[in-house]
Amino acid sequence: MDWQGVFASRMGRMKASEIRELLKLLDQPDVISFAGGIPDPGLFPTEAFREAFETIFAGSAAAALQYSVSEGYGPLRDWIAQDMARIGVPCTRDNILITSGSQQALDYLGKLLISPGDTALVGWPTYLGALGAFNAYEPRYDQLTPGGNRGAADFAAAARAAGGAVKFAYVSPDFANPTGETLSLREREGLLDLAEALDIPIIEDAAYLALRYRGEAIPPILNLDIARSGGIESARTLYCGTFSKTLSPGLRVGWVCGPKAVIARLVLMKQAADLHSATLNQMAIAEVAAAIYAPHTAMLRETYSARCAAMLSALKTHMPEGVRWSEPEGGMFVWLTLPKGLDAAVLLKRALETQRIAFVPGAAFYADGSGRDTLRLSFSCASPALIEDGMKRLGTVIREALVAA
Amino acid sequence: MDWQGVFASRMGRMKASEIRELLKLLDQPDVISFAGGIPDPGLFPTEAFREAFETIFAGSAAAALQYSVSEGYGPLRDWIAQDMARIGVPCTRDNILITSGSQQALDYLGKLLISPGDTALVGWPTYLGALGAFNAYEPRYDQLTPGGNRGAADFAAAARAAGGAVKFAYVSPDFANPTGETLSLREREGLLDLAEALDIPIIEDAAYLALRYRGEAIPPILNLDIARSGGIESARTLYCGTFSKTLSPGLRVGWVCGPKAVIARLVLMKQAADLHSATLNQMAIAEVAAAIYAPHTAMLRETYSARCAAMLSALKTHMPEGVRWSEPEGGMFVWLTLPKGLDAAVLLKRALETQRIAFVPGAAFYADGSGRDTLRLSFSCASPALIEDGMKRLGTVIREALVAA
Numbered sequence: 001m002d003w004q005g006v007f008a009s010r011m012g013r014m015k016a017s018e019i020r021e022l023l024k025l026l027d028q029p030d031v032i033s034f035a036g037g038i039p040d041p042g043l044f045p046t047e048a049f050r051e052a053f054e055t056i057f058a059g060s061a062a063a064a065l066q067y068s069v070s071e072g073y074g075p076l077r078d079w080i081a082q083d084m085a086r087i088g089v090p091c092t093r094d095n096i097l098i099t100s101g102s103q104q105a106l107d108y109l110g111k112l113l114i115s116p117g118d119t120a121l122v123g124w125p126t127y128l129g130a131l132g133a134f135n136a137y138e139p140r141y142d143q144l145t146p147g148g149n150r151g152a153a154d155f156a157a158a159a160r161a162a163g164g165a166v167k168f169a170y171v172s173p174d175f176a177n178p179t180g181e182t183l184s185l186r187e188r189e190g191l192l193d194l195a196e197a198l199d200i201p202i203i204e205d206a207a208y209l210a211l212r213y214r215g216e217a218i219p220p221i222l223n224l225d226i227a228r229s230g231g232i233e234s235a236r237t238l239y240c241g242t243f244s245k246t247l248s249p250g251l252r253v254g255w256v257c258g259p260k261a262v263i264a265r266l267v268l269m270k271q272a273a274d275l276h277s278a279t280l281n282q283m284a285i286a287e288v289a290a291a292i293y294a295p296h297t298a299m300l301r302e303t304y305s306a307r308c309a310a311m312l313s314a315l316k317t318h319m320p321e322g323v324r325w326s327e328p329e330g331g332m333f334v335w336l337t338l339p340k341g342l343d344a345a346v347l348l349k350r351a352l353e354t355q356r357i358a359f360v361p362g363a364a365f366y367a368d369g370s371g372r373d374t375l376r377l378s379f380s381c382a383s384p385a386l387i388e389d390g391m392k393r394l395g396t397v398i399r400e401a402l403v404a405a
Numbered sequence: 406m407d408w409q410g411v412f413a414s415r416m417g418r419m420k421a422s423e424i425r426e427l428l429k430l431l432d433q434p435d436v437i438s439f440a441g442g443i444p445d446p447g448l449f450p451t452e453a454f455r456e457a458f459e460t461i462f463a464g465s466a467a468a469a470l471q472y473s474v475s476e477g478y479g480p481l482r483d484w485i486a487q488d489m490a491r492i493g494v495p496c497t498r499d500n501i502l503i504t505s506g507s508q509q510a511l512d513y514l515g516k517l518l519i520s521p522g523d524t525a526l527v528g529w530p531t532y533l534g535a536l537g538a539f540n541a542y543e544p545r546y547d548q549l550t551p552g553g554n555r556g557a558a559d560f561a562a563a564a565r566a567a568g569g570a571v572k573f574a575y576v577s578p579d580f581a582n583p584t585g586e587t588l589s590l591r592e593r594e595g596l597l598d599l600a601e602a603l604d605i606p607i608i609e610d611a612a613y614l615a616l617r618y619r620g621e622a623i624p625p626i627l628n629l630d631i632a633r634s635g636g637i638e639s640a641r642t643l644y645c646g647t648f649s650k651t652l653s654p655g656l657r658v659g660w661v662c663g664p665k666a667v668i669a670r671l672v673l674m675k676q677a678a679d680l681h682s683a684t685l686n687q688m689a690i691a692e693v694a695a696a697i698y699a700p701h702t703a704m705l706r707e708t709y710s711a712r713c714a715a716m717l718s719a720l721k722t723h724m725p726e727g728v729r730w731s732e733p734e735g736g737m738f739v740w741l742t743l744p745k746g747l748d749a750a751v752l753l754k755r756a757l758e759t760q761r762i763a764f765v766p767g768a769a770f771y772a773d774g775s776g777r778d779t780l781r782l783s784f785s786c787a788s789p790a791l792i793e794d795g796m797k798r799l800g801t802v803i804r805e806a807l808v809a810a
Contacts, residue, residue, distance in 0.1 A: 006606060057458065064655055113412065271537065
């Protein structure tokens with residue numbers, strides 16, 4: 001059977017991610033890993049979940065195990081709508097579609113918007129999983145530079161020349177994966193100006209929004225959009241949220257928030273693609289969110305904040321001259337730029353061999369494969385002491401590489 | 406914001422399903438409904454699930470709530486591989502991808518195989534959800550008639566003329582939704598002959614396989630394929646299984662079984678589309694399957710078998726001349742063909758108004774919209790007494806319609 005001959009053309013874009021292959025190799029017990037981008041499982045609200053499942057099985061087991069509607073569990077959509085209002089986005093449950101994590105939201109939005117050859121505007125670097133999700137729909141990427149001065153006409157002409165149109169701008173405005181950086185209010189407004197000029201939607205990936213450790217919260221792009229357009233029904237921003245960084249990633253519960261007309265199309269898409277996200281999981285998330293969301297996320301912020309501070313302080317102590325890094329106000333990541341001439345992929349090999357530490361080389365996060373002098377460090381799963389030790393080792397590896405270069 | 410202008414071309418194929426809109430209207434307490442195609446929630450193994458969740462929370466809560474690998478939970482894949490061997494398909498966990506229900510398997514297989522304009526061979530009628538999943542990838546459909554004598558060259562030429570190629574044949578060989586019919590051994594072999602001649606895969610949808618009430622089991626197409634090709638690695642059949650009809654649909658756990666090379670591509674696709682199916686749910690299904698699968702499915706067969714027999718007997722008693730129906734050996738559905746001149750959609754309105762009974766008009770299951778004289782009856786959720794009452798009422802409605810026509 002000639003499988004290559006029968007695969008759809010889009011499969012040419014779906015390659016094994018180097019970074020994920022790499023992460024498998026890094027999973028060794030004696031390696032101090034700053035590579036993963038996952039929440040600390042020791043901080044999961046397991047007791048609250050245990051109680052939630054007990055409650056559900058005591059009262060609504062049959063509903064929890066049965067098929068349910070594609071748009072998602074009503075009480076959970078209500079809770080999310082209330083939480084969206086709290087961050088400045090007045091909306092109702094009809095503006096919310098429950099997805100299986102925000103990864104599924106990105107896949108659905110790619111499916112909704114991209115015809116092959118269309119252009120997606122993304123950062124250089126950007127979230128690897130967004131590129132993976134969009135790739136299935138065969139887009140061309142163009143470089144979105146927040147605060148940059150390339151005009152709408154230029155983006156539109158380049159997209160037209162490539163045989164498509166600009167379909168959306170994708171951005172993670174708060175403590176982005178991989179850079180940890182946050183868009184300023186001015187950059188957010190500038191992005192809305194650009195989207196208006198191109199008449200395209202903005203995909204706002206808010207995966208880390210709840211994890212701000214210092215500084216003032218900046219309004220979500222959807223909030224600024226509503227202020228301009230008059231309400232969520234006339235907004236152009238599609239907001240992707242998730243419980244993966246706050247309550248549990250393993251239950252796969254995220255959401256899209258946007259105008260009803262768009263949510264209705266996404267509901268049809270979900271119906272055709274997997275009917276609905278697991279009923280029981282949505283009920284459990286609704287129970288746990290209602291019971292402990294505010295104090296639990298406060299605890300997460302306190303814990304991760306200390307780890308973030310430990311990493312920034314250790315970097316200051318141990319990095320040689322010429323190394324630069326982001327100073328995140330939240331999230332899970334610090335983005336590091338190496339001195340000229342160093343390659344993060346080569347450095348990783350050396351770091352594993354000589355110092356037993358791991359990180360993610362940055363090139364994987366660039367749509368064009370550039371960024372070989374960058375790397376991503378995650379502080380979410382290590383204690384401050386381990387972070388101090390790890391950054392000391394990283395400093396040693398970089399110094400040795402500089403001598404060797 | 407001009408949303409129509411920014412949607413991908415595939416969105417033109419994703420319309421609200423009339424049948425699903427209809428099903429919402431039918432959800433009235435005084436209506437006897439034979440419309441839904443869902444398992445009886447009264448038969449869910451709720452106690453086994455309650456215990457499974459208790460066990461998981463006592464021993465492996467952190468793993469259950471954390472991210473996990475895209476291919477699925479190892480012990481569950483092992484259990485499925487063993488169960489596949491039991492039905493004549495020797496394979497290992499590397500031949501199994503866990504999906505969020507078999508609906509997601511159909512979506513992924515459409516994504517894997519269909520470029521816009523390619524041809525999918527499907528039955529007239531066929532599973533509505535398969536058409537919905539495939540539509541997102543903009544196929545052309547051609548009519549697959551089991552035991553029919555249209556040759557491979559004819560299918561290939563028609564596909565070429567339409568600007569694509571035949572990419573797969575989709576079939577549900579056992580007690581299919583919507584017809585309840587089963588392909589004979591000879592029809593299965595004939596389908597394999599056709600697939601070989603076209604060098605295309607077969608998608609075998611085995612959603613109802615475990616629910617055989619009478620007659621001898623016929624080998625799955627994948628089993629016959631392996632007998633020809635020498636082993637699963639050289640087979641062309643992609644088998645879609647699910648726990649939705651046996652243990653719980655709400656947990657969204659299904660699988661694809663096929664050659665490793667194809668499973669590996671699907672794993673990449675899943676990684677990009679939703680990372681993985683919920684960890685906890687996979688662990689719970691693994692626990693419950695290991696504990697009670699055989700006796701639980703035996704109980705289901707006994708219960709549903711009685712309902713199926715009640716429906717067939719009541720149809721015999723109450724249907725006027727000219728009405729024909731399938732005689733399923735398993736599953737959840739009986740397929741009914743009305744006397745000439747009657748339209749099932751018109752009949753449904755009358756049935757709801759005058760007799761307070763509901764069913765699904767058959768046209769929705771035809772890729773070309775034909776089949777207006779057919780309807781689907783489900784016996785899965787009604788007692789034998791209610792079924793007797795309902796079929797009597799259906800007979801009355803059909804008789805009245807015949808008089809009016």
